Amino acid sequence: MEAPLQQLHDPLLQEQEVELWLKREDLLHPHISGNKWRKLKYNLQEARRLQHDTLLTFGGAYSNHIAATAAAGKEFGFKTIGIIRGEEHLPLNPTLSFASACGMQLHYKSREAYRHKSEPAFLEQLQAQYHQPYILPEGGTNLLAVKGCTEITEDISLDYDYICCAAGTGGTAAGIVAGLAGEKQILIFPALKGGEFLQAEIEELVLQYNGHKYNNWQLITNYHFGGYAKVKPELLAFIHDFQQRHHIALEPIYTGKMMYGLFDLIRQGYFPKGGRIIAVHTGGLQGNAGFKERLGVEI
Ligand SMILES: *Cc1c(COP(=O)(O)O)cnc(C)c1O
Secondary structure, rough: OOOOEEOOOOHHHHOOOOOOEEEEEHHHHOOOOHHHHHHHHHHHHHHOOOOEEEEEEEEEOOHHHHHHHHHHHHOOOEEEEEEEHHHHHHHOOOHHHHHHOOOOOOEEEEEHHHHOOOHHHHHHHHHHHHOOOOEOOOOHHHHHHHHHHHHHOOOOOOOOOOEEEEEEEOOHHHHHHHHHHHOOEEEEEOOOOOHHHHHHHHHHHHHHHHHOOOOOEEOOOOOOOOOOOOOOHHHHHHHHHHHHHOOOOOOOOOOHHHHHHHHHHHHHOOOOOOOOOEEEEOOOOOHHHHHHHHHHHOO
């Protein structure tokens, strides 16, 4: 399994005299997509070492992490339990129907109950109720996930100046920051509105992971398009155009927003001439089927 680098050719890049390469993490695995594979890798090893036979995790009804955990359980021989936010809707949407087909047991929690998902008392109750599963937090972010994500930059043989990634919980970004250990400039594009909270979150994850604090990264918080899973016509048009030009699919929650923001920064002359930029394609394309269903738009 490889995540090759692929150079993009675009008149804008030529005009601004920058190079842009995509790190195709989306090609790592057909069902355990991109950064979710990186985040699961050491957790699966740990679950096995501790002799758990079940993985339990949390997510929304369209969660890439739920889909990835279900697929990983099937592939590596764990039972899986998904605690899903909100009510059950039948027929299952494409994400949950995939998870279910992988053997994941789905349990729904009201939005109110779901809010307690990281509280010790709630987790203890789940431990007892489901026979001591290995519990992964929502989005899969913990220190073993950070460790896995330090490997995103390990096989990049090219020299470069900037690396960009999208962020939800910030676990992937923390891994990239820790892996680069002060080298390069890292631009992190939060998918949520009010993404400034990730400053402290990422700093803390990195600190817990390796005891260091780095200053070579920054959040670019103004490309959230109204909030998590919110989209605007110009974002969808950009994704469509990107697909036409480069034959690479993006999704509107994370990678589409990052790439839109990155192109916008390039257009504004943010990057010095001669600069080489790497953008991490974190995958997540499974969600596009559900988006199409919800919004009636083709992505
Ligand atoms: C989950 C996800 C992210 C965000 O990862 P975090 O580690 O939670 O910040 C980014 N891109 C895609 C495609 C994802 O599925």
